[in-house]
Amino acid sequence: MGKRAATVEHSTQSNYEAVTVTHADLDLVVDFSAKTISGTAQLKYEVKRSGCDALILDTRDLAIQEVSVDGAACQFTLASPHKGSTRVRFATSPASTALQWLSPAQTAGGEHPYLFTQCQAIHARSLVPCQDTPGAKLTYAARVRVPEVMTALMSAVPVDEPGRTGQESGDGTRTFSFAQQVPIPSYLLALAVGQLESRELGPVSRVYSEPSMVAAGAYEFSETDAFLQAAASVAGPYVWGRYDLLLLPPSFPYGGMENPCLTFVTPTLLAGDRSLANVVAHEIAHSWTGNLVTNASWEHFWLNEGWTMWLERRILAKLYGEATYEFHASLGYLDLREAVETWGAGHDFTCLVPDLSGGIDPDDAFSTIPYEKGFYFLHYLQTLVGGPEVFEAFFKDYIKAFSFKTVTSDGFKAYFLDYFTDSTPGVGGIDWDLWFYQPGMPPNVNSYDASLAESAYALAQSWHTSDLMGLGTGSTAGPAKASTTDLDGWSASQKVAFLDKLGELRSMKPFTPATTRRMQELYHFDDSKNAELRRAWYSLCIKAGDLAILPQTLAFLSEQGRMKYLRPLYRALYAHPKSRQAALDTFAAHREMYHPIAAKMVATDLQMPAAV
Amino acid sequence: MGKRAATVEHSTQSNYEAVTVTHADLDLVVDFSAKTISGTAQLKYEVKRSGCDALILDTRDLAIQEVSVDGAACQFTLASPHKGSTRVRFATSPASTALQWLSPAQTAGGEHPYLFTQCQAIHARSLVPCQDTPGAKLTYAARVRVPEVMTALMSAVPVDEPGRTGQESGDGTRTFSFAQQVPIPSYLLALAVGQLESRELGPVSRVYSEPSMVAAGAYEFSETDAFLQAAASVAGPYVWGRYDLLLLPPSFPYGGMENPCLTFVTPTLLAGDRSLANVVAHEIAHSWTGNLVTNASWEHFWLNEGWTMWLERRILAKLYGEATYEFHASLGYLDLREAVETWGAGHDFTCLVPDLSGGIDPDDAFSTIPYEKGFYFLHYLQTLVGGPEVFEAFFKDYIKAFSFKTVTSDGFKAYFLDYFTDSTPGVGGIDWDLWFYQPGMPPNVNSYDASLAESAYALAQSWHTSDLMGLGTGSTAGPAKASTTDLDGWSASQKVAFLDKLGELRSMKPFTPATTRRMQELYHFDDSKNAELRRAWYSLCIKAGDLAILPQTLAFLSEQGRMKYLRPLYRALYAHPKSRQAALDTFAAHREMYHPIAAKMVATDLQMPAAV
Ligand SMILES: [Zn+2]
Ligand SMILES: [Zn+2]
Known part of the structure; x- marks a missing residue:
């Protein structure tokens, strides 16, 4: 135990603090027969520390075919602070873990193949060469060429909205264009290609899926716009333009993935009675907690997921009343208990802030802990400072302060203490080290109103x-x-x-x-x-x-x-x-x-x- | 769940029910430089089912050099029921898991190497060709040739007692002879060879160890004879002749191993205050529960270990009072809880009678469960039928009935019900299937007198x-x-x-x-x-x-x-x-x-x- 260095990012080899990639311009060709994506990435960078003589990118299972800097086939010498760009020609390989290629038989329609990406936690490096850390953010633009019967979608705003038919090239392919103008961490890069249809859910939302599921999706997710408005009332303006949903084939490994502008969701949510739609509220919540204010490294993942559980439940409170918040909080406690039992209470991965040094893959440490221990901590703080109203005001302020940035556990702590210390006596007694670094169940006990449970x-x-x-x-x-x-x-x-x-x-x-x-x-x-x-x-x-x-x-x-x-x-x-x-x-x-x-x-x- | 076939023995390939090896006569040569034991095993067998045309033995990591039947270099056709013998010339290999060869540096003395065996659960097959199942029992005699500075000990009575210097052969070796006239299962075969000394503990007991530990051993285990007498007062006559202890080098993997006539114990028992000597009471108890009445297969291991925990604690009760029994029972409950937590309460290995089909190595299923869940069950039964006095009488009867035999969980159940049903009303309500086959903590709750705890x-x-x-x-x-x-x-x-x-x-x-x-x-x-x-x-x-x-x-x-x-x-x-x-x-x-x-x-x- 004891405090850990909060600033080391173990998951990347890149020197993102010395030279930062600020924008990627992608030209991608999706080849279903070879199961590869090939193309170029034009990366704009800013050198921030003089003496830095290299731009180091993360890659895994990528074939790098050519690199040029500032237009010239490169010589990798970057001088003192300046801006520039580099162009990398590359192709993914079948081993790229970011990609799942589905055969026609693995889709609902059965006629066409399907491709989707999952970059969280550290798989973006097997999709494009990048600074693969949540500690660095970039904007991106992309053109994606796919077979003409297919639709491509990305975690960005489509350039040819609202038709979304892409540009036919006459050679049996079609090109879709996207722009993401809000800086995002690499793990939010996302692409899906398949035979897709869509239905409108609200002024900025559609649900996409294979044709056979689109009606069910539209019914199940009809509360999307209400969730969005409730979230914005708590968290502040929605900056991403669109909020679309993509309902994926059944092999999607998560409940949802908060890819900006285009949440990916599992079809296991199609309960027929909207009873699992809280997952959509969760993904919407990430538009602020995670996507706008991002954990600086995967050790601080609870700041993404704990806050998102909290905001998800605040959305439910706004729409269905405080009892629903308390009900879900109480269920979350059961989930937390089970996770602690599964790891064993002495296991480091039951810490709010685990230690991922030594090359631990964040996927191996993944569990309910950052979600429900994170929520448990935030609810504890909320109660300590006077309840939801006070805490929501703090939250809005916190989001504003850290928007477009990243945050560590210590950064959150400092901000919280700065906000509350003068006004709230109990705050001095919070044992931050216990909450952050003690394994097992939380150090303090919350009590929830159990009327619904x-x-x-x-x-x-x-x-x-x-x-x-x-x-x-x-x-x-x-x-x-x-x-x-x-x-x-x-x-x-x-x-x-x-x-x-x-x-x-x-x-x-x-x-x-x-x-x-x-x-x-x-x-x-x-x-x-x-x-x-x-x-x-x-x-x-x-x-x-x-x-x-x-x-x-x-x-x-x-x-x-x-x-x-x-x-x-x-x-x-x-x-x-x-x-x-x-x-x-x-x-x-x-x-x-x-x-x-x-x-x-x-x-x-x-x-x-x-x-x- | 549901009842399992109690008669299948998954741990052996031998046809021990059709043809039984009743006696082994071993001539062994221990070669420390090659780390092998080589020699011959003359096996007497009895064919019990006509039509049986082979004697199948278990072996693992053994080189089989020659086999002869009834004196003639063999033709493996065994006719209808008869008795005969077969002779196998064999050698162990360095991979034999029954053997641990210690270099001089791994011993206390540092001068001579050391060898010891551990056959439980299914390692005897890597020491000698045998019917390696607790379901079959045999007597044995052995002659073991070792370097002349060494002493050999076996799980048998030494023939040249009390000097135990063996027979010098003039070629730098010495031969020790042993006889085990009580039929034992293969897992109780045991051999240790090292530079050993001994001290007398009582009329039938000595403690053996490397010279530097022998005084400490004599002090720590001075209660041995008192334990033996208390055990016999509960369980009936001690049939094994000698009860010696061998204090092993620190790498011995268990607390103790109840090899007949010669218990093996770990030097971690040398606490200096006899506070861990209950392990010796435990091994003594096995002289009846396990060694005399043996689990028919490893799925019924709780009948060995649960009964032995009970008898160990009855010995403590006789010597130190009932409160000590209750104190140890209460500690055992904590051990049981921890074991259930470690496996997870849904794990089959938390059943009193686990399912070892499909080639599961009993070592992989080993834990405190058969010991403490077994004890817990027996204490539950003891309370149900009226307390220690009634239960001790039953126990003595049970031992008498199953001596020299093997027992299954169903066999135990039938015997118990036969003994108690008429006299004791509550007995009809015992849910045997739950006790035997439900994973997790036991179905009923015992309460112990906690005065000492x-x-x-x-x-x-x-x-x-x-x-x-x-x-x-x-x-x-x-x-x-x-x-x-x-x-x-x-x-x-x-x-x-x-x-x-x-x-x-x-x-x-x-x-x-x-x-x-x-x-x-x-x-x-x-x-x-x-x-x-x-x-x-x-x-x-x-x-x-x-x-x-x-x-x-x-x-x-x-x-x-x-x-x-x-x-x-x-x-x-x-x-x-x-x-x-x-x-x-x-x-x-x-x-x-x-x-x-x-x-x-x-x-x-x-x-x-x-x-x-
Ligand atoms: Zn989330
Ligand atoms: Zn035992």
Whole structure:
């Protein structure tokens, strides 16, 4: 423990503090048959420290074909502070981890291939040569040539809005042009190419997807504009122009990715009842926390995700009331507990600010910790300074101060203390080092209003208690009063709250399969198509050794590739000898469908040698 | 879950049910320069099923040089039921996992090399060709030729007792002869060769070790004869003739190994105050539970270890009173909890009867679970049927019934029900399937008299609470009333109880280093040489990120190789970035010193590819 140097960025080899790339101009050609993107990147740079004699870029799995500086085939000597530009001709390779190339069979339409990128955390370097650190920001423009039946989208404003048909070149290709005029970190570079349609969601928003999903997407995400307005009321002006959504094929490994102007989302959000749309509120929130004010390195990732959880929940508070904020906060605590249990409470990755020195890939450290421990800390601070109103005013101020910049944990601390110290006595007692660097559960305890969770938690407690009292076995398992009407009128989220609470209560002793089968008899969870409910229910059953759920679980693992669902379910299946082989077989059969990041992490969960 | 086939033995390829090896006559030559044992095994067999046309033996890393049956260089056709014998000439290889060859530098004396075997669970097959399953038992005789400065010992009665100088052959070697006339499973074959001395402990007991440790061993294990007598008063006659102890070099991977006539023990028991001698009571207990009544396969290992924990604690009860039984039972519960946390409560290896099908090495499934969940179950049964007196009577009966035989979980269940059902109403309500096959913590809760643990647990609670109340940081960390006299008059075990209770209380949130340093200031744990205390204290500190303890921890990992200490400490060091490299470096430096089983398991803990 002890304080760490907050300024070292372990994830990049670039000298971005000495010479900064301020703008990239990209000309890209997408070749689906060779599974490569080739082209040129014209990089404008500013040399900031005299004596700096090189512009060092990060690359991985890129073929670099030619480099020129300031127009001349280069000689790499950069003099004292000046501006200039360099041009790199390059091509990606099939090993580029930023790219997932889908065959027609892997798409909903089945006719055309599909390509999408995922650059967070440090994959941008396998898409274009760049200073691949959140510590450096650049604007970009791009022209992307694709087969003419396809549409290209990027994390930028399309130049030919609103038609978006691109420029036909007469040779069977079409070129789309984009401009991102707000400086962004490299991890927000994004590109998707496929046969896409779109529907309008609001004045600055459309939802894009393959044709068969676009109606469902438009229904599910109809609150987008309301979320945007609520967010802006808390955080300040929306600077990105457009806020479009791209609904990806099922192998997308995350819930959402906040690529500016164009959030990427998983189709597992299509619950049919908008019950999972809070993920869209989350991605919208990133427009400020992350995209505008960016963590200076991946060790400070909680500043992106903790703040975004907070703003997501503030958006819900504005639209649905404070009780909804408290409900989601309370669910978040269960997620945090589970993450601490999974890592082990002594594990450094349970620290708010982990230590990523020594070449640790941020993907390996990724978990709910920065999200929910980050939120937990911010809620603690909010309560300490007087509640949401005071804290929202501070937040708006903080966003303004750090917009277009990056921030470290110490930078946040200094800003917070500067803002509050004179006015708020309790602030002097915050143990920042404990919050930042102590592993395990947080040093202080929040309490949430549980009115919306109350009945879910009470029902969970009654199933737990009846089992503890030895009533939990056989055909009459479960509380005596349990009935088919227990969940009448419950939202999907309340059902998930019930199951996640059981997950916590049973963390040291799973249920018997008799109990989970009895629950199924009464509550019919087996048939749910809500992805969050499936995750929670299948986990509970598998840990109970209730293999009646195996077919549904394997189907779920076969039809989507979101890590939040793959990882706990594969781990639980692997822990049970009766499902171990099924886990290995299912992974072998679908490994190619999964995104490379997801495949790598699941392989770890299945105790296979690391492989990408 | 659900009931498993209790009769399949997954760990052997042998057809021991069709044809049984009843006796082995071994002629062995130990070659320290080539690090091999070569010789012959004359195996007497009984064909039990007609139509059986082969005697299949397990081997691994053995060179088989010649096989003959009934005196003739063989033709492997065994007719209908008969008795016969086969002779195998073989040699071990350096890869044989049953053997650890120590260089002179790895011994206390530093002059001569040393060899010892560890056959449990399934390593006997790399020592001699055999039916390597606990489901088959055989007697054996052996002659072992070693360099003449050395002594050989086996898990048998020496033929030339009491001088034990062996027969000099005039060619620089000496031959020792042994006979084991009680049938034993293959995993109890054992051999040690080194420069050894001995001291008498009692009428049938000596302690052997390298000369420099023999006095310390005689002091530490002076209660051996009292343990033996107490055990026999509970379990019935001691059938093995001798009960000697061999104190091994520090790389011995277990606390003790119950090799018949000659228990192997780790030198980490040499606490100087007999506080760890309960391990000797444990190994003595195995003379009945395990060695006389043997688990039929490794899935029923809890019948060996659970019963042995129970008998160990009954021995302590006889000698030191019931409160000591309850105290150790209560500590065992903390160990059980930690094991469940480490595996995860849904993991099959937390079942009392795990599923080892599909080629799982019992070493990989090894943990405290069969010991402490097994004990927990037996204590539950004991309470149910009326307490220790009733249960001891049952135990004696059970031992008598299954002596010289093997037992499965279902066999135990049937015997128990047969004994108790008529007399004891509550017995019908035991949920055997839950106890046997449900993962995680046990289905029922025992309560123990905590009088001896009370003050330790109360002090632990006060440190825990003071931390929760936010008093636990800075230079005045800890309870206000904490003082240097808190532990006055405490036994070493009570100190360990204090630390292990803290381990449980802080399982989701480690202490701060300020708190552990404050504890050190008051209680001086850093300087302890008690191995159990070191394990408990170092774990607590490392998880707290208190790296002041790093030098002592690395020293502890460098000077002994007991898995109980290596594994949790290596895991904790690895989880913390500031000690991760030290863990890897220390392992690299000492990997050769560690036993092959220990090295394999620690490599797993350090997330290195499996390797032996
Ligand atoms: Zn996010
Ligand atoms: Zn034992």
